Amino acid sequence: MAKSLETIPQMNPMFWKELGDEIADKIRVDTIGGKDVNGRAFKPYKTHPPFWFSKKVKGKTISIYAEDYKTRKGRGGMKRQSSTSSKPDLQLTGDMMRNLQVRGVTPYGVTIGWSGTNAEKVQWNADMGRTVTSNSKPLSDKVWKFAEKELSKQMDKNLKLVAETTTITIG
Amino acid sequence: MPDFKDIASGKFANSTKKMQELLVSNIMDLRKQGMAREEILLVLQALDMEDLILNQLGFQADIDALMLVYEKALTGMEMTGTVTNEVLSALLEMDRATFMREAGMMGENIRKQVARGVITGATEKEIAEGILNGAGGVLRSDQAETLANTGLNTFERNVTAEMSNFDPAGATYVYQGVVDDKTRDICLDMVSAGAMTREDIDSQYPGAFGDGGGFNCRHRWARETSSSKKLSDKKGAQTVISGKQKQGKWQTPQTYQQQVNG
Numbered sequence: 001m002a003k004s005l006e007t008i009p010q011m012n013p014m015f016w017k018e019l020g021d022e023i024a025d026k027i028r029v030d031t032i033g034g035k036d037v038n039g040r041a042f043k044p045y046k047t048h049p050p051f052w053f054s055k056k057v058k059g060k061t062i063s064i065y066a067e068d069y070k071t072r073k074g075r076g077g078m079k080r081q082s083s084t085s086s087k088p089d090l091q092l093t094g095d096m097m098r099n100l101q102v103r104g105v106t107p108y109g110v111t112i113g114w115s116g117t118n119a120e121k122v123q124w125n126a127d128m129g130r131t132v133t134s135n136s137k138p139l140s141d142k143v144w145k146f147a148e149k150e151l152s153k154q155m156d157k158n159l160k161l162v163a164e165t166t167t168i169t170i171g
Numbered sequence: 172m173p174d175f176k177d178i179a180s181g182k183f184a185n186s187t188k189k190m191q192e193l194l195v196s197n198i199m200d201l202r203k204q205g206m207a208r209e210e211i212l213l214v215l216q217a218l219d220m221e222d223l224i225l226n227q228l229g230f231q232a233d234i235d236a237l238m239l240v241y242e243k244a245l246t247g248m249e250m251t252g253t254v255t256n257e258v259l260s261a262l263l264e265m266d267r268a269t270f271m272r273e274a275g276m277m278g279e280n281i282r283k284q285v286a287r288g289v290i291t292g293a294t295e296k297e298i299a300e301g302i303l304n305g306a307g308g309v310l311r312s313d314q315a316e317t318l319a320n321t322g323l324n325t326f327e328r329n330v331t332a333e334m335s336n337f338d339p340a341g342a343t344y345v346y347q348g349v350v351d352d353k354t355r356d357i358c359l360d361m362v363s364a365g366a367m368t369r370e371d372i373d374s375q376y377p378g379a380f381g382d383g384g385g386f387n388c389r390h391r392w393a394r395e396t397s398s399s400k401k402l403s404d405k406k407g408a409q410t411v412i413s414g415k416q417k418q419g420k421w422q423t424p425q426t427y428q429q430q431v432n433g
Contacts, residue, residue, distance in 0.1 A: 013337055018338075025398035028398070032402075080389055093389060094348065098389075101334070
């Protein structure tokens with residue numbers, strides 16, 4: 001007798017947590033590698049020739065030598081700097097990409113993302129044309145395919161747990 | 172875009188500096204009031220430095236402001252499963268206690284430094300400058316900034332560690348993060364260790380699952396995935412370690428907890 005759908009085991013929260021960790025790491029690898037959610041290279045940094053300007057700090061006028069972000073980042077030496085890549089990799093200290101983590105797990109799914117200002121930084125980068133994720137396209141096609149494959153594998157496993165073998169005796 | 176943690180840490184550093192200046196100025200006012208050296212020392216001895224710093228000079232409000240930023244760090248987190256409000260409150264209170272304790276210690280060190288200055292006849296400016304530069308082990312403003320920033324990062328790591336309760340018992344973790352010339356020996360050691368279970372991490376690197384490598388750490392323990400090799404440079408760390416060993420610059424490093432507990 002065939003079993004009803006309700007008897008098929010639900011996804012285990014541990015499965016979702018593992019899938020969430022896998023997806024987060026794949027996004028991290030793509031982002032650090034300079035690729036956006038569409039698989040394209042991030043928009044390059046804007047550059048400008050260095051210049052001097054004056055600024056009043058606590059009543060004193062000081063002169064500041066202004067270089068573009070690409071140059072400053074490439075030279076290194078900034079506080080807690082983790083990346084000196086002159087190509088956008090959305091990393092300076094690495095705090096933002098480290099903050100991408102599994103945020104919630106239920107028997108029905110997993111939530112991954114950023115918290116607090118790190119989430120604001122991701123949005124700010126998207127506004128600047130460097131999108132890691134968006135409402136219309138949360139995952140890249142490659143990561144989406146991976147998630148579908150893993151989900152399908154787990155569903156097959158669950159189905160096998162309730163499948164029955166029918167033995168037909170001939171003769 | 173500036174990080175809210177950097178802003179909060181910077182504000183905390185400024186408050187620390189202002190509080191130290193105010194404290195020295197208040198004590199030195201005693202000299203202006205015509206008190207003799209011995210009298211000033213007696214007053215200094217009787218002062219409840221912790222109460223003076225936290226309540227009378229308002230440092231408690233600065234710690235409260237910092238704790239509000241801690242709560243902001245949680246925005247967007249879904250508190251499911253084991254990450255309960257009780258766990259979060261406990262984590263918050265532990266860090267609040269750390270900052271309060273630090274304020275008390277800072278008060279004691281300032282008391283000693285001012286007493287030393289009064290005995291040697293130093294001016295208020297000299298005493299204040301000495302304290303602001305960290306004389307006598309007084310927490311400098313840049314150290315206060317590091318303390319606040321590290322506290323916030325560790326708090327986030329602890330919340331994440333709570334999430335790892337969804338992982339199966341045998342799950343393995345790798346130490347993710349950059350390997351460069353600034354990387355601490357303990358972090359190099361943990362990166363080079365490769366995948367480990369939570370049990371092994373806790374026994375070999377006590378406290379590191381939450382603390383990372385300590386102050387200003389740029390690393391974290393993360394569940395091992397199919398992408399881990401691309402995010403954790405085990406070979407790079409091993410190369411740096413063997414280079415240091417050849418130069419005789421390598422000693423078995425200790426975790427932050429091991430250092431604190433001696």
